[in-house]
Amino acid sequence: MIQDFVKRISTRSASITPRFISRSWLIVLIPSCITLTAYGVAEFGPKEEIRLNTQTEPIATPPLSFAQNDSPIWHEDVIRAGDTLSAALNRLNVDDKDAAQFIKTDPIAKSLYELHTGRTLRAKTERSGALLELHYLNNKSQEIKITRQKDGFKASIDEATTQQHTVVKSGTINSSFYASTDQLNIPDDVTKQLIDIFSGQIDFHRGLQKGDRFSVVYESFTHDGIEIKTGKILAAEFSDKNKTLQALWYTPPGSTEGAYYTPDGHSLKQSFLKNPVEFSRISSGFKLRFHPVLKSWRQHKGIDFAASTGTKIMSTADGVISKITEDNSGYGKHIEINHDGKYSTLYAHMSAFTPGLRQGSKIKQGEVIGLVGATGRVTGPHLHYEFKINGQQVDPVALKLPTAKPIESRYLAHFQPIATQTRNQLAFLQRIEQARAE
Numbered sequence: 223m224i225q226d227f228v229k230r231i232s233t234r235s236a237s238i239t240p241r242f243i244s245r246s247w248l249i250v251l252i253p254s255c256i257t258l259t260a261y262g263v264a265e266f267g268p269k270e271e272i273r274l275n276t277q278t279e280p281i282a283t284p285p286l287s288f289a290q291n292d293s294p295i296w297h298e299d300v301i302r303a304g305d306t307l308s309a310a311l312n313r314l315n316v317d318d319k320d321a322a323q324f325i326k327t328d329p330i331a332k333s334l335y336e337l338h339t340g341r342t343l344r345a346k347t348e349r350s351g352a353l354l355e356l357h358y359l360n361n362k363s364q365e366i367k368i369t370r371q372k373d374g375f376k377a378s379i380d381e382a383t384t385q386q387h388t389v390v391k392s393g394t395i396n397s398s399f400y401a402s403t404d405q406l407n408i409p410d411d412v413t414k415q416l417i418d419i420f421s422g423q424i425d426f427h428r429g430l431q432k433g434d435r436f437s438v439v440y441e442s443f444t445h446d447g448i449e450i451k452t453g454k455i456l457a458a459e460f461s462d463k464n465k466t467l468q469a470l471w472y473t474p475p476g477s478t479e480g481a482y483y484t485p486d487g488h489s490l491k492q493s494f495l496k497n498p499v500e501f502s503r504i505s506s507g508f509k510l511r512f513h514p515v516l517k518s519w520r521q522h523k524g525i526d527f528a529a530s531t532g533t534k535i536m537s538t539a540d541g542v543i544s545k546i547t548e549d550n551s552g553y554g555k556h557i558e559i560n561h562d563g564k565y566s567t568l569y570a571h572m573s574a575f576t577p578g579l580r581q582g583s584k585i586k587q588g589e590v591i592g593l594v595g596a597t598g599r600v601t602g603p604h605l606h607y608e609f610k611i612n613g614q615q616v617d618p619v620a621l622k623l624p625t626a627k628p629i630e631s632r633y634l635a636h637f638q639p640i641a642t643q644t645r646n647q648l649a650f651l652q653r654i655e656q657a658r659a660e
């Protein structure tokens with residue numbers, strides 16, 4: 223019966239806008255939906271677990287005993303900003319000169335001196351403070367273990383075993399998008415992916431409004447119950463009063479390269495990014511202007527992005543470097559990238575190239591190719607960006623850029639059921655969020 227209810231709601235969802243759901247409906251909806259969340263989400267992946275709902279089970283509490291007891295104790299503490307290893311070990315009740323000496327000299331154990339804020343350090347000690355075991359998970363998802371042996375200590379470093387989970391988060395924008403993602407504890411890497419996925423459709427600086435809602439489903443990897451990294455976004459949605467934008471990750475059968483699509487099969491990948499630098503504004507467009515250095519009126523055949531020296535420059539599309547040089551052209555240190563023959567982009571006045579790049583290097587969209595600078599004929603640091611079609615500079619702002627290809631027709635039969643399921647699940651999450659927010 224519950225499943226029928228879900229199905230009914232899901233199939234209706236595409237056609238009703240939240241506005242038409244009356245309050246009395248919501249009263250029925252809230253309790254039903256909450257118990258059903260796990261059901262709706264479990265289908266995002268076969269081997270994944272749900273982390274959304276916490277189940278509390280009553281357990282028998284053993285009687286607390288403060289009597290003398292010789293059994294070893296596990297202590298656990300979180301690394302704080304500015305922490306030192308000795309301070310952290312102190313808090314863990316470790317009082318062991320031999321252990322300290324071992325950590326100082328052993329090549330593996332030494333890496334414990336590089337602690338990372340927020341990571342957990344766990345120690346098993348005797349009552350006396352003698353160290354028996356020490357576990358630390360570094361920021362490369364490796365676990366460093368120090369173990370007491372008969373004749374001293376042994377250190378090991380191994381890839382930490384992780385468990386994969388699917389995490390679901392839904393929110394309503396109250397002040398800014400970034401404030402909402404912070405409030406929901408959405409990791410920065412996931413927020414960045416959300417922006418990348420929807421950047422062709424949503425202006426994240428000005429386009430979102432109070433009351434707009436979003437949902438995101440992403441992979442998370444934990445070790446001993448602690449999230450150590452996040453993976454990719456599996457599905458996401460933004461909706462306002464008028465429209466809903468959805469994205470899902472899809473990998474065609476037999477392929478290893480997935481991409482984001484709308485549920486009707488259109489690719490969300492933009493053939494060209496709008497901005498080669500993050501968080502900057504256009505300081506000079508494609509137009510006739512009085513050249514500040516040459517003191518004459520000339521056509522400005524590119525777009526200038528205001529950014530300080532050292533800001534990362536990204537390639538706006540996949541391509542191959544056709545030029546990487548510093549010459550007397552006025553461009554200073556510059557890179558030109560060829561995209562499929564017809565299109566090319568040029569990035570000028572750089573302070574540095576990404577080490578290892580040379581003519582012929584293959585570049586991915588969004589890959590950092592160098593840093594903003596003030597080399598060549600300039601009055602100050604900025605990125606001069608040119609977009610060329612068949613070698614002729616054009617104004618990329620005015621240009622209708624080609625879109626990436628939709629799902630190939632031979633994959634549609636495989637894609638469609640997945641898309642329908644995702645669409646229903648996202649609609650379902652949105653209704654829960656709507657009910658919660660009202």
Ligand SMILES: [Zn+2]
Pocket residue numbers: 506522524525526605606607
């Ligand atoms: Zn310029």
